[in-house]
Amino acid sequence: MNFQQLPIQTSAQYLLNDSRQLSSPQRSIFFAIKGLHHDGHQFLDDLYRKGIREFVVERNALTPTLLRELDRMPEAKIWQVENSILAMQEVAKRHREQYNFPIIAITGSNGKTVVKEWLSQLLSNRFKVVKSPKSYNSQIGVPLSVWQMNETHNLGIFEVGISRPEEMTNLEKVVQPQIGIFTNIGNAHNEFFEGNSQKIREKLLLFKNAKQLIYCADYVEIDEIIKKEFSIQNPDCELISWSRIARTTGLFPVTQHGKDSRATDIQANWITEYQNTKVTLNFPQQTETFDVPFTDEASIENAIHCIVTLWHLGYNSVEIQARLQILRPVSMRLELKQGIRNNYLIDDTYNNDLAGLNIALNFLSQQKQRNNKVLILSDLLETGIPEKDLYLQIAHLIKQRHLNQFIGIGEVIFRNKSLFQSIKNNTETQIQFFKTTVEFLESEALKNIQESVILVKGARRFGFESIVNRLVQKTHRTVLEINLDAVTNNLNYFRDKIGQKTKIMVMVKAFAYGSGSTEVANLLQFHGVDYLAVAYTDEGVSLRQNGIYLPIMVMNPSENDFEQLVEFSLEPEIYNPKILKQFSEYIDNRNISSKIHLKLDTGMHRLGFEQEQLPELIATLQSNPNLWVSTIFSHLAAADEDKFDDFTLHQVEEFTKMSNQISEAIGYVPSRHLANSAGIARFPEARMDMVRLGVGLYGLAAKPEDQENLMTVGTLKTVISQIKHIKNSDTVGYGRKGELTRDTKTATIAIGYADGFDRRFSRGVGEVLIHGHRCKVVGNVCMDMTMVDVTDVPHVQEGDEVIIFGNDLTMIELANKIGTIAYEILTSVSQRVKRVFYQM
Numbered sequence: 001m002n003f004q005q006l007p008i009q010t011s012a013q014y015l016l017n018d019s020r021q022l023s024s025p026q027r028s029i030f031f032a033i034k035g036l037h038h039d040g041h042q043f044l045d046d047l048y049r050k051g052i053r054e055f056v057v058e059r060n061a062l063t064p065t066l067l068r069e070l071d072r073m074p075e076a077k078i079w080q081v082e083n084s085i086l087a088m089q090e091v092a093k094r095h096r097e098q099y100n101f102p103i104i105a106i107t108g109s110n111g112k113t114v115v116k117e118w119l120s121q122l123l124s125n126r127f128k129v130v131k132s133p134k135s136y137n138s139q140i141g142v143p144l145s146v147w148q149m150n151e152t153h154n155l156g157i158f159e160v161g162i163s164r165p166e167e168m169t170n171l172e173k174v175v176q177p178q179i180g181i182f183t184n185i186g187n188a189h190n191e192f193f194e195g196n197s198q199k200i201r202e203k204l205l206l207f208k209n210a211k212q213l214i215y216c217a218d219y220v221e222i223d224e225i226i227k228k229e230f231s232i233q234n235p236d237c238e239l240i241s242w243s244r245i246a247r248t249t250g251l252f253p254v255t256q257h258g259k260d261s262r263a264t265d266i267q268a269n270w271i272t273e274y275q276n277t278k279v280t281l282n283f284p285q286q287t288e289t290f291d292v293p294f295t296d297e298a299s300i301e302n303a304i305h306c307i308v309t310l311w312h313l314g315y316n317s318v319e320i321q322a323r324l325q326i327l328r329p330v331s332m333r334l335e336l337k338q339g340i341r342n343n344y345l346i347d348d349t350y351n352n353d354l355a356g357l358n359i360a361l362n363f364l365s366q367q368k369q370r371n372n373k374v375l376i377l378s379d380l381l382e383t384g385i386p387e388k389d390l391y392l393q394i395a396h397l398i399k400q401r402h403l404n405q406f407i408g409i410g411e412v413i414f415r416n417k418s419l420f421q422s423i424k425n426n427t428e429t430q431i432q433f434f435k436t437t438v439e440f441l442e443s444e445a446l447k448n449i450q451e452s453v454i455l456v457k458g459a460r461r462f463g464f465e466s467i468v469n470r471l472v473q474k475t476h477r478t479v480l481e482i483n484l485d486a487v488t489n490n491l492n493y494f495r496d497k498i499g500q501k502t503k504i505m506v507m508v509k510a511f512a513y514g515s516g517s518t519e520v521a522n523l524l525q526f527h528g529v530d531y532l533a534v535a536y537t538d539e540g541v542s543l544r545q546n547g548i549y550l551p552i553m554v555m556n557p558s559e560n561d562f563e564q565l566v567e568f569s570l571e572p573e574i575y576n577p578k579i580l581k582q583f584s585e586y587i588d589n590r591n592i593s594s595k596i597h598l599k600l601d602t603g604m605h606r607l608g609f610e611q612e613q614l615p616e617l618i619a620t621l622q623s624n625p626n627l628w629v630s631t632i633f634s635h636l637a638a639a640d641e642d643k644f645d646d647f648t649l650h651q652v653e654e655f656t657k658m659s660n661q662i663s664e665a666i667g668y669v670p671s672r673h674l675a676n677s678a679g680i681a682r683f684p685e686a687r688m689d690m691v692r693l694g695v696g697l698y699g700l701a702a703k704p705e706d707q708e709n710l711m712t713v714g715t716l717k718t719v720i721s722q723i724k725h726i727k728n729s730d731t732v733g734y735g736r737k738g739e740l741t742r743d744t745k746t747a748t749i750a751i752g753y754a755d756g757f758d759r760r761f762s763r764g765v766g767e768v769l770i771h772g773h774r775c776k777v778v779g780n781v782c783m784d785m786t787m788v789d790v791t792d793v794p795h796v797q798e799g800d801e802v803i804i805f806g807n808d809l810t811m812i813e814l815a816n817k818i819g820t821i822a823y824e825i826l827t828s829v830s831q832r833v834k835r836v837f838y839q840m
């Protein structure tokens with residue numbers, strides 16, 4: 001074993017913290033991190049075999065077994081540290097200290113990513129910018145971002161977030177910014193902070209050595225703390241604030257800062273026009289007006305942070321104005337869509353840098369639905385990396401990923417195509433180059449791609465939308481967007497709750513509660529859940545056919561599908577003597593064995609063996625050793641209702657008794673599970689060996705404390721097909737049911753009861769969101785369309801987006817309006833509505 005002296009000295013190009021994201025073993029150093037759900041130390045051996053030679057391990061993870069394992073890695077360099085995350089930060093800090101160019105750091109509750117992305121777009125004409133990829137702003141994301149700095153850059157822009165006190169002090173050392181931007185402070189619930197003031201003080205630690213701090217003084221708490229405390233702790237820092245509200249009395253301690261006070265307050269005003277906003281800023285010497293191509297408050301605020309930063313960096317107003325015109329909404333999304341010819345499509349037409357490419361490639365290899373992987377890539381613009389180096393690095397990335405096909409589009413990538421030769425020589429990857437998108441579209445290349453996952457990644461100027469349009473299944477513009485990050489967040493929340501000793505089975509029945517079984521299951525598999533469960537055999541078969549290899553329990557099997565159960569290694573729930581007899585005969589006749597799951601009825605009275613049937617069950621099991629009872633379980637009938645808590649506790653007791661009886665008789669102890677989402681939250685004693693997580697994963701909780709920590713998974717959206725102005729005396733829709741009380745502007749939206757927009761929402765019961773306004777349904781919901789009242793919505797246009805449910809209009813609210821439960825709202829979204837999956 002080769003333990004190395006600290007500090008860590010590495011020549012690695014990549015800092016790796018997630019073993020699943022390995023791409024270049026010879027160029028990576030692995031930091032083994034002990035998390036709640038993952039312990040990086042479990043993968044050392046595997047990574048060594050894949051070629052990694054540098055490892056950072058935590059002292060308290062070094063068990064005798066692990067030491068023996070390390071002994072079998074003669075070529076490994078190993079550093080022992082107290083905490084791998086801190087070690088990674090320390091390595092990044094030393095890296096950062098090699099460079100003298102200015103760093104801008106951005107913190108705050110919202111807008112960090114947008115301000116960072118916009119600034120880097122705006123400043124790219126004068127600077128070679130290195131920035132955080134995506135929203136890499138965490139304890140791990142920040143060192144990974146800083147690690148990208150090299151001699152080709154001359155400005156860094158990094159975003160920094162914290163979720164606990166104490167974290168910022170370390171991150172400040174990693175980033176060491178000269179210029180700070182504090183975007184804003186929100187009231188987002190955060191269990192680790194006492195309140196906003198504490199959050200603000202912690203965040204300000206990022207700027208303790210900064211020379212300038214830009215912020216919006218309308219956030220009074222921020223302004224107060226900066227002027228009363230921060231300005232004393234860091235008196236050298238120039239404060240550049242802007243505010244919309246005229247301040248008559250400054251909070252600023254004038255006496256201390258006197259006349260040449262290092263503080264500037266820029267007065268801001270704006271008028272919103274149809275699609276843009278005129279922002280007037282009173283700088284100390286002059287007043288300037290800028291056209292900002294947005295109208296919502298958040299974007300205006302973000303844009304002003306950017307303008308003030310550019311002004312501070314010496315841009316004049318003409319140049320600022322010209323640059324502002326290139327701003328576009330920032331979407332960090334990687335979208336996964338179903339394509340034609342059985343393809344899947346990953347749409348990443350926004351990000352256009354090397355780090356973004358790497359992230360997108362990770363997402364691509366994570367998709368197990370198809371084996372065939374294709375990358376369509378345009379020239380990468382404004383990376384600051386010399387051309388040859390850049391395309392060599394890209395060629396290297398592609399080679400490591402074992403792609404089946406690579407298509408490069410653009411003049412620059414075309415003239416560098418020889419650099420990709422090495423891929424051709426020793427892999428099976430098929431490679432092709434085109435000078436323009438049009439040339440590519442006119443070729444046959446696109447038509448030949450089938451049964452693949454295709455990553456489409458191109459800079460805006462290449463118009464890759466036209467490639468995406470040719471590849472996606474045509475939709476009728478109503479989509480259910482599924483936020484995969486929210487699924488991950490919710491899964492981790494419940495995992496934290498149940499602890500490491502309890503396993504987790506996730507219910508992906510009914511098309512994963514309407515959210516898309518294959519794609520959700522693929523994500524759950526990536527995160528290593530223990531089991532999946534579906535209601536019917538065909539749902540399980542479909543998962544197997546789409547690359548899901550996790551154990552799968554089928555809750556409602558029938559004699560007709562035993563063949564398939566066995567063929568696809570699906571495990572049946574056995575719930576009554578009849579199915580038990582049928583299945584054991586089937587197994588016996590073929591002389592095979594199978595895992596089964598026994599369902600007991602403890603009060604739900606749906607499926608399951610009852611107490612009196614246990615002797616017969618036990619006898620059958622004893623005489624059929626080919627039936628291996630993998631788990632025993634039961635279902636709670638009312639875990640979400642406290643008035644039935646006694647009943648639930650009785651179920652727990654019954655279940656314990658009945659399952660003990662079986663275990664004792666069969667001579668081994670199968671694992672036991674009882675709790676659904678509400679059970680997990682409300683009855684720790686029901687968690688046992690495993691839990692069955694359902695609706696909680698999709699963002700609905702039984703307890704308000706849980707709801708705060710869950711994220712909305714699904715957003716159902718459609719568009720306005722037509723707008724009409726209708727006289728008071730007229731009516732709207734079938735049966736003339738839409739009676740009006742005033743002259744009304746209506747919007748006909750492209751969703752009806754056939755899409756799952758319940759007919760009970762008719763005549764004012766239902767509401768939808770358009771530009772943030774609630775609009776009531778007028779008349780009856782039709783099969784494919786619905787009319788809503790948009791009289792009070794300014795600037796509304798045909799083609800505008802309509803939210804049916806999501807974050808600001810929840811499924812729970814919808815359910816309450818028509819006397820049902822959120823489960824029904826979610827699972828009713830019909831299959832003709834396309835699901836689009838995304839990840840930030």
Ligand SMILES: *Cc1c(COP(=O)(O)O)cnc(C)c1O
Pocket residue numbers: 507555635675676677678692693694695696
């Ligand atoms: C659907 C289901 C669950 C999950 O229930 P949720 O309330 O959605 O968490 C658990 N167990 C069984 C048997 C189920 O059918």
